Amino acid sequence: MGFEPRIVGFLCNWCSYTGADLAGTSRIPYSPSIRVIRVMCSARVDPTFVLRCLSEGADGVLVCGCHPGDCHYSEGNYKALRRMALLKRLVRDFGIEEERVRLEWVSASEGKRFADVVDDMTRKIRDLGPSKVRAVLAADRAER
């Protein structure tokens, strides 16, 4: 079996998580590569969380929030947007492909879209191959 990426998804409780649930209730299949962590708002996603995921060996991190203007907390998603922009640059400097970190808007009614996003990201990362960090981690374990 080929390489199956492991993606961590941070979904905002009001739009994206509901959207993901909708994908479920409407039985829209997508890749099992993603592991979802629920946060109240995309603005809660502390950049360090993303870095933590990567350092724990995640092949990608997906952050989803409400569409601009729809945020349950009026403008949390804008803040997420700004943070992610900076974060991406940081990630690049670490030598990790920035495609591994992704921010998407998924509304409560967009089950299909959520599925598409996950599939698309999985495909892209599959092409990128496993995250370098994994190799490092493996090496560490070897040393111990």
Added chain:
Amino acid sequence: MAIRANPRLIEELELYGAEDVSKCYHCGNCSAVCPFSRDPFLFPRKSMRYLQMGLEEKLKGNLDPWLCYYCGECSDECPRDAEPGETMMSLRRWLTSQYDFTGISRLFYRSWKIESAAILLVAALTGLGFWLFGSSVGSLGVYDGPGAFFPSSAIHKFDWALGFLLAGLLLVNCARMWWFSIGRDPKLRIPVSAYVRRLFLLPFHFFTQDRYRQCEKKRPWAIHLVLMLSYLTMLVLIMFFLHLVQSGPEIDWRVHAFGYLATAGLLGTTAFALYGRIRKTETHYKHSHESDWIFLILLGYVAGTGIVQHVLHRAGLNTAANITYLAHMMGVVPMLGLEVPFSKWAHLAYRPLAMYFSALQEEAMEARGRASEETARLRAA
């Protein structure tokens, strides 16, 4: 090219008895329960649809009503009481009036007053004519032989003359039926061979009423068959053996046996039908158009007077016999003269014809289907 819908038609058909057709919401139940409905002749639903939308031309060329024998299944099963069976019946009436080029039939169906008036008029004329004729050639006291009030030879001639006239009228109507259903449709190309091959259908269905037999209820068919055969027997007797029929007073079993059977058949069935229509025993008796009543009464009358005058003659009461005979003729002439070409009795010709034509239509359609497949295949290759 789009066809123009005509909301007035449904109003007109009300006069022919189709009062409930507007209730239909097209669940398709009726077509599905009908034992006769099959591709490409789907009815009654489709005819009801054409009627609701007033597609007059479509309906004119539509043979479906003739393919229905009103077993009543559809009406019983109709979820909206739209009476598909009765609608088909009304369409038959309407079609009859369409085939008829004189327009008389139309008058009759739309107003029973006119029809009965016409009947009475013809009856009066017949009465007068025969009276004058009779008294000129013989005397009221004599029934048979020389000096007879109604010499069989003369009546015979008259019958034939009338026969030819009616046949003529009916033929023209049949021709129109052909034109509406086949002739005018450029898509239906039917080779002469087909016409010949299928010709047997005419006598077959005429004599056996085979299709009627296929209805789930058998009784109506049986009754109809008896009526039809009795009528035929009578017709044959009169057209070919009138002199024997009229001769007497002693009974000539060779002909009279048949006469009695036929009369019995006619009277019995008529009585049954009248009873049924009054009591509404069967679905197809529930709704009675005025024309149905008139027809039944006439038939009963004619058969009745016929047998009475016969009996009187045997009883030697010649004068009475002659008078009844006159009365009989006053029934016969309007019945044949008006009912056959212009009213209910035309179906005697239309039904077998419909079987014949529909068979031809189907053949033609299949042929066309095959042809189109062929071309499709060639295009593909």
Added chain:
Amino acid sequence: MGGNGKIGVFFCLEGTDTPPELNLEEVARYARNLESVVRVEVMGTRPRLDPETLAPDLKRAGIETVVVAGDSPGHFKQAFVRALALNGANPEEVRLASFREHGTVPGKLTERAKAIVACAVRDVPFGLAAVPKPVPVHPVTVVIGGGIAGIQASLEIADAGQKVILVEKSGTIGGHMAMFDKTFPTLDCAACILTPKMVAVAQHSMIDLMTYSEVQEIAGSSGAFRVKILKKARYVDPDACVACHACRDVCPISIPSEFDSGITTRKAIYMPFPQAVPNSYLIDAESCTYILSDGKKCGACLTKCAKDGIHLDEKDTVVEVEAGNIVVATGYDIFDASRIERYGYGTLPNVLTALEFERLTNASGPTGGTIVLKSKKYNKRKKAEEWVFDAEGPRPKSVVIIHCVGSRDARYNPYCSRVCCMYSLKFAHLVREKLPDAACYEFYIDMRAFGKGYEDFFERIKHEQVFVVRGRSAKVTEKDGGMVVKGEDILNDRLMELPVDMVILSVGLQPVADVESLARMFGIARDRDGWLTEMDYNLDPTATERGGIFLAGVCQGPKDIPDTVAQASAVAARILRSILSGKGQGSRADLTLEEIDARSRELAAR
């Protein structure tokens, strides 16, 4: 309020809803004596009115204001409106006196009709004139029926801290919804959304739940009812029972399970279904050998119960409770498909009703949710072959779903049952999902997908290669072992004769069998389809003429789950408002002609 000039009162009957005991002549006579009425005419049933001829007629009489009175006078309004317009009079001056809308009081229709006409003549909305005096209200509410409607209403009221007595006929609450597998259009499982509510009811401190009980009699008047409730003996102590199933295993009697709508069997001592609330066994006295033989035979279960929770000597008891308000949520029965012989239900084994299929496809059903055909099995006890569902049984290759079974049909139920189209689509989806290689056909008349997200669901089904055939199929016949469904495919102009293995009949909803006696007990009228009649179709879909008695859910007319829930909550609002304000709604049925007449004069004077 408005309304001047000479008034003409015209009685036009629509004929569909005219109750026989209405004496029109008397009403007409009454109308003649009303102020400024110059003309009263009884035009009969469905009169053919022509404005062109009406106009001069009205002009001659100098009539500028018309009151159209009848069971459903709106049908004739336009003719008069145009007639007035032709006369150059004010077309807005046509008023309706609708007996159907305001007059559904058994017994006193003529009196009520008079009042309605009087209000119309004075241009006073009947609703404003006929206001019963508020009554003091007892804080306890009795809810009759433990389906989703009853559950919702009870919870709403109890959450507001008011006492509720929930009376349920069967051994558990949950009603029909508990039997469903998934709910359209979202397809979330019914159990998942219903069971928490059932649990909440059981746990709620303000609800006392009386299952296996029936309301026998309602005395007293609005605000202060005395309700007699028959508590049928359960023979099993719900507090003791821990649902260990030990008793069930030894019970020799097995009869068709109501909850599985007869496709499986249950014992004489049984739990309606695993998530039943209360989660306890009960014994059905009609089939228990021990009870039928007054303790001479059997009694096997007695010894098996570790907690001695079974008391076969328990007797029915009658309790009487005081209540201020009563909620009727008695729900519906499903149409008996065997009434339509040509569908072969009852004779052909694999012709199922919707509810049977619902159970078959349900995860907690006999086959764990796999859709199979019935197969012949030898029943040792009965010593006979019988058709049963077996998880290993053959899977159907083609399934036909027939809509409108018993609905939209003059010979059975003339009305549309509202939910069948959608649940049929749901079935189609389930069939395609669980049996990808099985063909699925839907025979429908009109696809009534009207609710939020319904249309999209319909589109989705079409994309799942379900063959939707417009045309009600006419008959199901047996043909060498298999079945053949005959129907017209109207849109493709052909007759279909499909060989199929399974037929699902989308049976409609109809009033419960004992609705007649219920209606009498509550003193509420029924409409011509048999459903209980609300106070006002538009404005007051939940209240009734009998103050303090409210309708929730399908007992008032077919509804889907969202509408039922909304209505149930609406009832709660009515009741809470009466309790919180201390002003109970009096009974409009008790208002006399004089009272209404006087009040309308008052209002007209303003």
Added chain:
Amino acid sequence: MGECRIGVYVCNCGTNIAKVVDCDAVARAAQALSGVVVARSYKYTCSTPGQETIVKDIQELGLDRVVVAACSPRMHEPTFRRALQTAGINPYFLEMANIREQCSWVHSDPRAATEKAVDLMRAAVRRVVWHEPLEKRYVDMCRTTLVLGGGIAGLTAALEIAEAGKPVVLVEKRDRLGGNVARVDLTAPYLDSARDMLRDRMEQVRKHPMIQVLLESELEALEGYVGNFKAHIRTKEGPFDTPAGAVVVCTGYQEFDASRVEHYGYGRLPNVITSFELEQMLRQGRLLTREGKPPRCVALIHCVGSRSPEYHSYCSRVCCMTALKYGHEIKSALPRCYVYDLYIDMHAFGKGCEDFYRRTAEMKTMFLMYEKGDLPRIEPAGDGDGGGMLIRIHEKLSGEDIEVPADLVVLMVGMEPREDAARVARLVNISQDKDGWFIESHPKLDPVATTTDGIFIAGACQAPKGIPGSVAQASAASARILAKLAHEKIEVDAVFAEVDDNLCSGCRMCNELCPYTAIEYDATRKRSQVISALCKACGCCVAACPSGAIKGRHFTDRQITAQIEGVLEWASSQG
């Protein structure tokens, strides 16, 4: 704090989960995790016996943490929290792993799905270790209710609440009450008078001492939270502020703009009108063409803007019956006029509707069925066509191409969300579905509540509906509110942010960030502090605080990192 005793419950949800995920395997995996005392797989964990097992285990095995791997927490978190409470431990010691909506329902490969389920379960176990006991807070409930919209739904909601003796502020944009119903004369299917009905309601509302009606007014802003909203309303007299305990949104619908369907030439062809225009004509008894002649034939076209891919995919629910009503009214106004009714499916589903459909058919309305995609075409007619226009339609029930003459064409325009729906949604903080209707908190069991506590929706702003439906919903919403008002105080969620004074540097970065101005700066102590009642726990500030001084209760950094480690244990354990 490693030594907690955790119970893990893997729900099969009938077969909903078990059919794809190997629940027993998940349970076994749970057993192996540190701190897990018991792990069970069960058919319906949400059922009474299911919950009882949990309670029993807590009491008998002394569990202090519970993980339920089942459906979405949006569904059953409250249920299981209640179970923990009954068992006597803090409800917040629960964590759910969503292995249905986000696993078994979307994945088909059992191996991968099970693997994922295990990861999610593990994450939950790791997280729950760090859960802290939280206490619910109770706040005062303001007695006043704010109703937005003076249509039939608004009027009903206002009355229901006011009748219970609670004050109501009713805000209506227009200069009169009644909304869209005021434009209707008779209502289908019984042809009752909408006018009388509305007069009845409006009289009562106007006269009611408990209801304050604000006409020509609009909600400008809404602050606060359930029980303690503060509404800023712009009235024609100027700004008006009112506190409110709850809000009922009854903003209704607007008619679809027929001119969008150019195909039908509304606005171009003089005698093509909308249903509402026809309503007016009928009302005035002047059913005439633009030329001033009574029409000889009228065509009603259904589903204009509804059930169509390019406009609105949904069915507007009321148009079919309205069309039947018009068919009926036209016939009685002009007995010699012919009516054509062009429809797709006849939605006559309510009480008495089928009967009315039949009645209209008996009046010889000609029903013509057209295909969803293939709309009728309207063309100017020549003379002798017996009508001003010709309508061409491919009639499905006959399979023929038909043309019918028409002097007047009536477009049955559907319903659509008001153009300011989005604005309202943002103001009161609720979401809209893809069509723009407001989203209810649960389509089946909670059709009037929304995701925002204290905000309710009723009537056609939630989805197209008729009068009875709107009325029922309005009452339903009031029931919820009355239930809340019945109690002195109401519960608000225990989840909010708090500042650790020892860590806060007083940089005030958070103060600007907070969308609810819930963080204030205490100049004396030089510290920021959160006004918990205003905090909605978005966690924005938590993420932003440079010194990590702000803790988002129930979403602490520690909890989330634990979760991260949980899902990634597998990944990090292999190269």
